Amino acid sequence: MVNGTMAADGHANGSGSRKVDVAIIGAGPAGLTAGYLLTKRGFSVAIIEKDQTYVGGISRTVEHEGYRFDIGGHRFFSKSQQVVDLWNEILPDDFIQRPRMSRIYYEGKFYSYPLRAFEALWNLGLVRSTLCMASFAKAKAFPNRNVKSFEDWTVNQFGQKLYSIFFKTYTEKVWGMPCDEMSADWAAQRIKGLSLWGAVIDGLKRSLGLNRRPNDGMQTKTLLETFRYPxxxxxxxxxxxxxxxxxxxxxEVLMGHAFKQLAADGAGGWRLSAKGPDGDLVIEAAHAISSAPMRELAARLYPLPATTLQASRLKYRDFLTVALKIRSEELFPDNWIYIHDSKVKVGRIQNFRSWSPEMVPDESVACVGLEYFCFEGDALWDSSDEELIELAKQEMAILGLVSPEKVIGGVVVRQEKAYPVYDDEYAANVAAMRTELEAAHPTLHMVGRNGMHRYNNQDHAMMTAMLTVENIAAGARIYDTWCVNEDAEYHEAGNEGSQGTLPARVAPSEDQAAALASVRDVPARIVPEKAAAKAA
Structure with a gap:
C-alpha cells in the first residue's frame, strides 16, 4: 500500500495509489463475493464502496438506535449448492431458521399470497363477490381478442373487478407505469396456475365435505415454508x-470512495480512480470487476465506449423505507404484507421482528418498515425525512393497522437503483454495451444486479461473481456469466442446493445475445404503439 493507512476497524482509507491484481467497484454481494474468493486464491484485491458506513448494497442492514432494518427483505435460499456452501463458509454460526409468511392486505382483511381465489371471494363478501363473478363471466363470454398488455391479459383471466382489486394498484405502485402499458407476456409469466372457476368449484366441494385437498384452484409449486436468515x-x-x-x-475495502473513472492502461490493465474522504485514490490492476450500474460504468470509462449513449438510456426504479418504532408487542406475524389499496402510497410493509427477533431489541416495541416505490428526484423521493415519517404514520392509521400516537420514532432509508427497468429498448442497449466491452476489454468484468442490468436475487449476483473469479483464475472466459438467472421462479420454489454444478463451460464465440432472452418477473413496456394511440 502506498500513501495509505489502515483504520482500526480494518477499513482502508487515505489518498494515493495502490497496485493490485484485481480492482473491484462496489461492495455489494457480487463485489464482496468476488473479493473473498479471489483473496482465497491468492490474488490481491482493492474494493471501493461509495457508502461510508455499510457494505452489502441493497442487501445491507441499517442500524438506528439499536434497531436493525433489512432493505427490501432478503431470504437466504438458493438452488445453487455452491452459493449455499459459500454462505455457510462465510457465516457458519449465525443463521436461524424462520417461518415464511407473506399476505395481501386489502380494506382491513388479509388474503393469502399467492392469491387463493375462493378465499378472496369469501373475504370480499356476497355483494362484491357476486360482482366479481359477473365480471369474470363477462370476460369469459366476451374476451379481448387483441391481448397486448398486462391489463388485457389479467382482465381476460379474472374479470375487470378482481383485476382492479388485486392486480392493478400494487403493480402500478411497484413499477411506476400504467398496467395498460406493461406487456402481456409478463402477466402470463407472473400469474400462472390459478384458475378462478376451478377455485370456486374446489371451494364448494370442500365446503360440502367432498374434497379436502388444499388445492383451492392452484396448480403451482409449494412455496418455501421456512428460510434461513442471519x-x-x-x-x-x-x-x-x-x-x-x-x-x-x-x-482491502475502501469505504466512502466514489467511482470517478476506469481507464484502460494500454497494456490490457486498468487504472481505477476514486474520490475518497481524504482525497483522490488511484488503483492499478490487471483486471477490473464492476458492479456499478451499467450506465455509470459507460460514462466513466476511458476511452468512452461507442455505446455510451445507448447505456445512458438504461433506467432504474428506486424505493425508500420508512422504519417506524411502535409501542406494541406485535402487529402481524408476516415477514411482509403487500398493500393493495389505492388510498395509500405505501406498497409493502415489513415486520422486522418476523425476520429475526434479534433485530428488535425491545420486546414491547414493534418495528415495521413501510416501503415506497418511486423514482429518484420525484416528489416522494425528495420529501424530507420528517414528511415521510408523518406520511407513514398517517397511512398506518388509514389502513387501520396502528394509531399515530403509538409511534415512538422513525427513520428513513433511501435506496437508489433498486430495480433495473426492463423497458422496450433495455435489451438492445445492454447487448450493445456488453458486446463492445467484451470484445475490446477481456479483463473488464460486469457482475451483479446493476452491473449487468438484470433483476438478480443476491444468490444470482453471487454466482455471477463466482463464475467471474473462475474466468480470471483461468485467464480466459470459460464460463458465460450472463447465463445466470434464467429461472423465473428461482426464489419462490424448489429445493435448496438442487443445482449442484456450475453452468456448462462456453466458448468465447457463443452468441452474445443468447442470455438476454430470459426475463425474470419484470414487465416490459409495450410502447411506442400504446403511447402513440394515447397521443392520437
Missing part, C-alpha cells in the same frame, strides 16, 4: 465477507 440481518453476511477479505492480508 440473526442480525443480511448485512451480517456481508460484514463477515468484508472482514475475511481484510483479514486475509490480500485485500
Amino acid at each position: 440473526r442480525l440481518g443480511p448485512g451480517m453476511m456481508w460484514d463477515a465477507a468484508r472482514d475475511r477479505i481484510v483479514g486475509s492480508g490480500k485485500g
Whole structure:
C-alpha cells in the first residue's frame, strides 16, 4: 500500500495509489463475493464502496438506535449448492431458521399470497363477490381478442373487478407505469396456475365435505415454508465477507470512495480512480470487476465506449423505507404484507421482528418498515425525512393497522437503483454495451444486479461473481456469466442446493445475445404503439 493507512476497524482509507491484481467497484454481494474468493486464491484485491458506513448494497442492514432494518427483505435460499456452501463458509454460526409468511392486505382483511381465489371471494363478501363473478363471466363470454398488455391479459383471466382489486394498484405502485402499458407476456409469466372457476368449484366441494385437498384452484409449486436468515440481518453476511477479505492480508475495502473513472492502461490493465474522504485514490490492476450500474460504468470509462449513449438510456426504479418504532408487542406475524389499496402510497410493509427477533431489541416495541416505490428526484423521493415519517404514520392509521400516537420514532432509508427497468429498448442497449466491452476489454468484468442490468436475487449476483473469479483464475472466459438467472421462479420454489454444478463451460464465440432472452418477473413496456394511440 502506498500513501495509505489502515483504520482500526480494518477499513482502508487515505489518498494515493495502490497496485493490485484485481480492482473491484462496489461492495455489494457480487463485489464482496468476488473479493473473498479471489483473496482465497491468492490474488490481491482493492474494493471501493461509495457508502461510508455499510457494505452489502441493497442487501445491507441499517442500524438506528439499536434497531436493525433489512432493505427490501432478503431470504437466504438458493438452488445453487455452491452459493449455499459459500454462505455457510462465510457465516457458519449465525443463521436461524424462520417461518415464511407473506399476505395481501386489502380494506382491513388479509388474503393469502399467492392469491387463493375462493378465499378472496369469501373475504370480499356476497355483494362484491357476486360482482366479481359477473365480471369474470363477462370476460369469459366476451374476451379481448387483441391481448397486448398486462391489463388485457389479467382482465381476460379474472374479470375487470378482481383485476382492479388485486392486480392493478400494487403493480402500478411497484413499477411506476400504467398496467395498460406493461406487456402481456409478463402477466402470463407472473400469474400462472390459478384458475378462478376451478377455485370456486374446489371451494364448494370442500365446503360440502367432498374434497379436502388444499388445492383451492392452484396448480403451482409449494412455496418455501421456512428460510434461513442471519440473526442480525443480511448485512451480517456481508460484514463477515468484508472482514475475511481484510483479514486475509490480500485485500482491502475502501469505504466512502466514489467511482470517478476506469481507464484502460494500454497494456490490457486498468487504472481505477476514486474520490475518497481524504482525497483522490488511484488503483492499478490487471483486471477490473464492476458492479456499478451499467450506465455509470459507460460514462466513466476511458476511452468512452461507442455505446455510451445507448447505456445512458438504461433506467432504474428506486424505493425508500420508512422504519417506524411502535409501542406494541406485535402487529402481524408476516415477514411482509403487500398493500393493495389505492388510498395509500405505501406498497409493502415489513415486520422486522418476523425476520429475526434479534433485530428488535425491545420486546414491547414493534418495528415495521413501510416501503415506497418511486423514482429518484420525484416528489416522494425528495420529501424530507420528517414528511415521510408523518406520511407513514398517517397511512398506518388509514389502513387501520396502528394509531399515530403509538409511534415512538422513525427513520428513513433511501435506496437508489433498486430495480433495473426492463423497458422496450433495455435489451438492445445492454447487448450493445456488453458486446463492445467484451470484445475490446477481456479483463473488464460486469457482475451483479446493476452491473449487468438484470433483476438478480443476491444468490444470482453471487454466482455471477463466482463464475467471474473462475474466468480470471483461468485467464480466459470459460464460463458465460450472463447465463445466470434464467429461472423465473428461482426464489419462490424448489429445493435448496438442487443445482449442484456450475453452468456448462462456453466458448468465447457463443452468441452474445443468447442470455438476454430470459426475463425474470419484470414487465416490459409495450410502447411506442400504446403511447402513440394515447397521443392520437
